[in-house]
Amino acid sequence: MLTIEQAAEALEAGRTTSRALVEEALVQVAVEPLAFIDLQAQAALASADAMDALRGAGRSPGRYAGIPVTIKDLFDQKGQVTLAGSVARKGEEAAAANAPVVDRLLAAGLVILGRTNMSEFAFSGLGVNPHYGTPASAWDRKTRRLPGGSSSGAGVAAAEGMGFGGLGSDTGGSCRIPAALNGIVGFKPTQKRVPLEGALPLSFTLDSIGPLARSVSCCQVLDGIIADTPTTPHEVPVRGLRLAVLRNYVEQGMEDAVAVAYQAALSRLATAGAVLTDIRIPEIDAIPAINAKGGFTASESWTWHHDLLDRKGEFYDPIIAPRIRRGAAMTAEDYISLQAARRNLIAAVAAKTAPFDAVLMPTVPLLPPPITAVDDPDEFTRINLLMLRNPTVGNFLDRCSISVPCHRPGEAPVGLMLMGAHGADEALFATAGAVEKALAG
Numbered sequence: 001m002l003t004i005e006q007a008a009e010a011l012e013a014g015r016t017t018s019r020a021l022v023e024e025a026l027v028q029v030a031v032e033p034l035a036f037i038d039l040q041a042q043a044a045l046a047s048a049d050a051m052d053a054l055r056g057a058g059r060s061p062g063r064y065a066g067i068p069v070t071i072k073d074l075f076d077q078k079g080q081v082t083l084a085g086s087v088a089r090k091g092e093e094a095a096a097a098n099a100p101v102v103d104r105l106l107a108a109g110l111v112i113l114g115r116t117n118m119s120e121f122a123f124s125g126l127g128v129n130p131h132y133g134t135p136a137s138a139w140d141r142k143t144r145r146l147p148g149g150s151s152s153g154a155g156v157a158a159a160e161g162m163g164f165g166g167l168g169s170d171t172g173g174s175c176r177i178p179a180a181l182n183g184i185v186g187f188k189p190t191q192k193r194v195p196l197e198g199a200l201p202l203s204f205t206l207d208s209i210g211p212l213a214r215s216v217s218c219c220q221v222l223d224g225i226i227a228d229t230p231t232t233p234h235e236v237p238v239r240g241l242r243l244a245v246l247r248n249y250v251e252q253g254m255e256d257a258v259a260v261a262y263q264a265a266l267s268r269l270a271t272a273g274a275v276l277t278d279i280r281i282p283e284i285d286a287i288p289a290i291n292a293k294g295g296f297t298a299s300e301s302w303t304w305h306h307d308l309l310d311r312k313g314e315f316y317d318p319i320i321a322p323r324i325r326r327g328a329a330m331t332a333e334d335y336i337s338l339q340a341a342r343r344n345l346i347a348a349v350a351a352k353t354a355p356f357d358a359v360l361m362p363t364v365p366l367l368p369p370p371i372t373a374v375d376d377p378d379e380f381t382r383i384n385l386l387m388l389r390n391p392t393v394g395n396f397l398d399r400c401s402i403s404v405p406c407h408r409p410g411e412a413p414v415g416l417m418l419m420g421a422h423g424a425d426e427a428l429f430a431t432a433g434a435v436e437k438a439l440a441g
Helices: 004-013 018-031 041-056 100-107 152-159 176-182 216-226 256-271 282-290 295-315 320-329 332-353 377-396 425-440
Strands: 036-039 068-072 111-116 165-169 185-188 209-213 242-246 275-279 358-362 401-405 415-419
Touching (some): 004 018, 018 036, 018 041, 018 068, 018 111, 100 216, 111 152, 152 165, 152 176, 176 185, 176 415, 185 425, 216 425, 282 377, 295 320, 377 401, 415 425
Parallel strands (some): 068 111, 242 358
16 A cells, blocks of 8 residues: 555656545445444545646645545534544534644645544543444454554554544554554654644543554654644664663563564664663653542543533443543542642653653553453453553653554564654654664565
8 A cells, every 4th residue: 555655646646646546545444334433435535526626737735635534533524513432422513613633634635534433532542432333453354353542443444545544632542552453653742743622632631633544654744734844754774773662561461472573573673773772760650550540531531521421421331431420539639639740750751761762662562352352341441451551651741652563464463662752753753764664674
């Protein structure tokens, strides 16, 4: 499958058309229709024809005009109700305007195929949705395995060629977990990089908006558009990269297949000339205790949801509603203490990781479990906590982070996560591109 840059070159050279790219993407939807909550096929085809006409007239709005992408069901589109993967929002007020990130995609001429499936209200790292069905991971679809959440449909769509990438959100790993479980790339920016307006919130402290796509360069193109800071992907050599390998907290509970693929990836990077240093950051071990009362996610989601829960609580996923209601028990003292603990942890970790280009860890410790494995509520909770554990570190520290595939072709998907410094998003893209290239060699 083409990268975004390759598709742009083909469009510019006249070797393909936007209509052809959109038609190909729509054909792929049949592989897993549950990836979408709202497939906007006719609007996408009309947009493709418009982009082809503009390009033919020399009036194309940009290099990437006509390339099909998806958006998570979390983002406002003018005139539509933002459901966020729920049925409780049906009948609520329609959006008065597009989210800024949606407007930026449209201004660049990208074609929106539709709204992708997600965990209800983005409150799960598994991707299960009892209302619209759960799309299966692109790996071993016969078994139907978890796609990862909350941006489940975006991950599946990108992996299966339903567009060239998707717009997701990431509060505790919601771009990176689906990337890891579908064998693609997922990026979480430093929070302030991309505007949050027009995205239904989970935690206004931790929420961020990022892309999922099939390569690091594809994610960088999409990030540049939604951040309104277009950059040209540039290469750095893997030789000499200073990479910290985090050995505490993030390696607990790794399945054997994940551990083998992860260690093999580290070995390939070292052979390619990267300088790997094992580190331990004991302060990170405190994150579960810091969040024991529900953390920012419970308290801040309760602030947004309490009225809707009072009116339509019976329509919520019975696993999700109690997680939101935990926030009602948090006091002002709890919340202020949480903020202080976060500030202290950010400062402590920044000092210890300053010498490195990135901190490495497995994205998640598990291969995609069967969807049926989480039918039991206790297993849902156990697996969800394991999936969220490592990605949440980047959100809590407000650092950029990216998951790249590190498994061999034909193997089960395993993600390698690189965490950069706060605000060092473009440097992280360069580092991740070098790592991606070394792992593919």
